[in-house]
Amino acid sequence: MPASSSSSSATSSRLAQLAVARLAFRPFFLLASLFGIVSMLVWLGFWHGTIVLRPQGGLMFWHQHEMLFGFAAAVASGFLLTAVQNWTGLPSLKGGPLLGLVALWLAGRVLMAFPPGAASWLAAGVDLLFLPMVALVMARLVITAKRWQNLIFLPVLGLLVAANVGMHVGVLNGDALLIRQSAYLAVLLITLLMxxxxxxxxxxxxxxxxxxxxxxxxxxxxxxxxxxxxxxxxxxxxxxxxxxxxxxxxxxxxxxxxxxxxxxxxxxxxxxxxxxxxxxxxxxxxxxxxxxxxxxxxxxxxxxxxxxxxxxxxxxxxxxxxxxxxxxxxxxxxxxxxxxxxxxxxxxxxxxxxxxxxxxxxxxxxxxxxxxxxxxxxxxxxxxxxxxxxxxxxxxxxxxxxxxx
Missing domain, CATH: 1.20.210.10 (Cytochrome c oxidase-like, subunit I domain)
Incomplete structure (x- = not known):
């Protein structure tokens, strides 16, 4: 076995042993809770006249978007990627791949809070990758196990992606109505999940x-x-x-x-x-x-x-x-x-x-x-x-x- 392959395998094994990387609920519940508190404190500062951030789309858009596709999406993903293991009897995402998904979510939060200047499409692009990756993991496990009753979660996740697209297109085009209606769609989709x-x-x-x-x-x-x-x-x-x-x-x-x-x-x-x-x-x-x-x-x-x-x-x-x-x-x-x-x-x-x-x-x-x-x-x-x-x-x-x- 080549040395690079052996090293990669050893790294993957070490990551899999990390307690926080053993199932998706661990990192996502922790990070979502912390992110929710920080985001709400930023929002509190805004209501009291303190501008802490100059995020993608402005603070009104950022608050709407991030509480849905930052906080709520992380909690829902942690729950679904953990529950799907019970539903299918197959091992869910863990170790390096799980931490990679967490890093993708974190990158979206950082780019939405600190957009890279004129390249506002980059923040949207990275943010939009997260939920499709969650849906792909779930789809693979549900289809492999033939647990067809759990396929209901996949179109809901797909529609959440569409709502997220609508919010990003709205902010990039300055369409406040599209932003609001897409945010409403996301709220109702998460309500359907509940x-x-x-x-x-x-x-x-x-x-x-x-x-x-x-x-x-x-x-x-x-x-x-x-x-x-x-x-x-x-x-x-x-x-x-x-x-x-x-x-x-x-x-x-x-x-x-x-x-x-x-x-x-x-x-x-x-x-x-x-x-x-x-x-x-x-x-x-x-x-x-x-x-x-x-x-x-x-x-x-x-x-x-x-x-x-x-x-x-x-x-x-x-x-x-x-x-x-x-x-x-x-x-x-x-x-x-x-x-x-x-x-x-x-x-x-x-x-x-x-x-x-x-x-x-x-x-x-x-x-x-x-x-x-x-x-x-x-x-x-x-x-x-x-x-x-x-x-x-x-x-x-x-x-x-x-x-x-």
Whole structure:
């Protein structure tokens, strides 16, 4: 064997032994949490008149884009690339290839924050490579294992890439409407991911943890819940493409999805989860999905701004569910008992409070906008700071049971 090949093999073996590179949830949960805190502090500075960065597209665009395709994409990728190993029974990305994917994500964040002068296309190009690479890894494992039911995640990731393209094209062409509608599409796509994943696990986690019987399956309701949410995504996709969709159509689809998700959530036993933060955090975050969809419908009637509905989905549903899922996955996949660590309940409560004051409360009292923004940002940072306090060491250490992963 040539010396260079032997050296490369040895390097790959050493990288595979690094605890943080054993499964995707480890580096992506850590980096996403840290990135989220830093990004929100930069956003706080902006609202108080301090310009810390001059990023790609300006700070308004950067905030929208990076919370979706920096923070949320990293958490979702860490979860999906870890879960796909369980779904398929095949080893997922680890070692050098995983760290290479992490480096690609990091390069996108650096270039978006510090764009290389006139070559603004470079930041867009590097950023746009990340999600397709995640989708390719998932596709290879799902198709090899013939786990066809998990192919649902691939078109969602593909549409997320399309939404990201729309945001970048919008900023490069100075098209604010395209930026906004593409960002809305991304929010709804991540909402669809939460509906699919939440529908699979929240009721199961609740029944198993509390020792309660599982509810009888209702396939028609599950189909209606996913289908109506997907219909909202499809309608928003048509809007991004320039189709003049009547507001009444979008309004009816949003209300149907809100109702279906409400009925689904009501069957999962959330009222019995009050003593388990990792459970009520999931139920509470999922409740913001129908709330956000209903608020979106009301915004089409001119009741309040659509961005309030968007923040119900992004803070109340997305960021809170991600925190609850990361807290759970980071214990189970490092061989530790799944339990609520001290302060995690407080952290989840702070996220739900941040969502309440940033969305429904602000809808009723728009005059308190400035301090509402400040308080919600600080609550977010404290909540994710609690996560980093508890989980940084476990995520960077080998499994306590000696197994791989």
């Amino acid at each position: 509906v699919v994943v939440g529908g699979r696990v929240i009721e199961m986690f609740t029944a198993n943890r509390l020792g309660r019987p599982r509810v009888a399956p209702w396939p028609a309701l599950a189909t209606l819940t996913r289908g109506s949410t997907f219909a909202v995504v499809l309608a928003q996709g048509l809007i991004v493409l320039g189709v003049a969709l009547p507001d009444s159509v979008m309004l009816l689809l949003l209300l149907a999805a809100a109702l279906a998700n409400t009925v689904s959530l009501s069957r999962w036993g959330g009222l019995h989860s009050g003593s388990e933060p990792l459970l009520w955090g999931l139920h509470g975050s999922y409740a913001f999905i129908p709330l956000g969809l209903a608020m979106w419908a009301l915004s089409l009637l001119g009741v309040f701004r659509t961005e309030l509905a968007v923040h119900a989905l992004t803070i109340g549903a997305m960021a809170t569910m991600m925190l609850a899922m990361m807290a759970r996955v980071s214990l189970g996949h490092t061989g530790r008992p799944i339990r609520s660590l001290p302060g995690i309940g407080v952290a989840l409560g702070m996220m739900l409070l941040a969502a309440l004051i940033r969305s429904p409360l602000l809808a009723f009292f728009p005059q308190i906008t400035h301090w509402t923004y400040t308080l919600s940002i600080l609550l977010w940072c404290l909540a994710y700071g609690v996560f980093l306090f508890h989980y940084t060491v476990p995520l960077m250490s080998p499994r306590v049971d000696g197994q791989d992963g």
